[in-house]
Amino acid sequence: GENVEQHPSTLSVQEGDSAVIKCTYSDSASNYFPWYKQELGKRPQLIIDIRSNVGEKKDQRIAVTLNKTAKHFSLHITETQPEDSAVYFCAATSNSGYALNFGKGTSLLVTP
Amino acid sequence: GAVVSQHPSRVICKSGTSVKIECRSLDFQATTMFWYRQFPKQSLMLMATSNEGSKATYEQGVEKDKFLINHASLTLSTLTVTSAHPEDSSFYICSARTGAYYNEQFFGPGTRLTVL
Numbered sequence: 001g002e003n004v005e006q007h008p009s010t011l012s013v014q015e016g017d018s019a020v021i022k023c024t025y026s027d028s029a030s031n032y033f034p035w036y037k038q039e040l041g042k043r044p045q046l047i048i049d050i051r052s053n054v055g056e057k058k059d060q061r062i063a064v065t066l067n068k069t070a071k072h073f074s075l076h077i078t079e080t081q082p083e084d085s086a087v088y089f090c091a092a093t094s095n096s097g098y099a100l101n102f103g104k105g106t107s108l109l110v111t112p
Numbered sequence: 113g114a115v116v117s118q119h120p121s122r123v124i125c126k127s128g129t130s131v132k133i134e135c136r137s138l139d140f141q142a143t144t145m146f147w148y149r150q151f152p153k154q155s156l157m158l159m160a161t162s163n164e165g166s167k168a169t170y171e172q173g174v175e176k177d178k179f180l181i182n183h184a185s186l187t188l189s190t191l192t193v194t195s196a197h198p199e200d201s202s203f204y205i206c207s208a209r210t211g212a213y214y215n216e217q218f219f220g221p222g223t224r225l226t227v228l
Binding site: 031032034041042043044045046049089093094095097098099100101102103104105 | 156158203209216219220
């Protein structure tokens with residue numbers, strides 16, 4: 001089955017700096033890669049996603065890049081703000097079953 | 113659009129009792145629903161996949177007789193934790209897939225289960 005690795009597990013940045021979280025996946029059939037932000041006790045919130053036919057996608061301060069050959073994708077947050085502090089999960093899924101396989105998460109702390 | 117609700121949001125029960133959690137898609141028909149379990153400071157782990165009108169597919173290591181899943185309609189799936197024990201205490205989250213938004217899934221708000 002699919003195995004998604006996520007790094008780092010914790011990340012601390014100063015407000016205004018950029019944050020980068022990286023994930024790798026094992027199943028070459030995976031074709032959809034969402035990123036979720038989860039605050040304590042809340043549901044995961046989709047912040048950006050990318051499909052396998054696209055190499056990069058940007059939405060304001062958030063961007064995701066995908067390298068299908070290397071089977072890795074990354075989340076980039078620019079101009080970080082304290083409200084960006086949360087746990088971020090990457091995930092991967094394919095057309096086989098459609099279940100999301102999550103990375104272990106990255107706890108991001110943005111200090112003022 | 114694409115709202116998923118879960119009920120209850122929190123439940124505390126005694127060891128040995130059964131607990132039912134409902135997951136509803138409020139404004140769309142869900143072709144597939146998923147149940148995840150999340151322990152503190154850990155990731156979401158898929159428990160099972162359910163399609164309306166058919167038996168759920170459970171992940172390896174998840175006891176199907178303990179975690180009963182019923183997907184009776186395109187808008188409702190239920191998870192029943194039978195004979196709950198303290199180690200079943202966790203955050204249970206459902207998600208639903210419409211089939212219309214590529215592979216995107218919509219998550220419910222989760223249910224915090226505490227077994228005493």
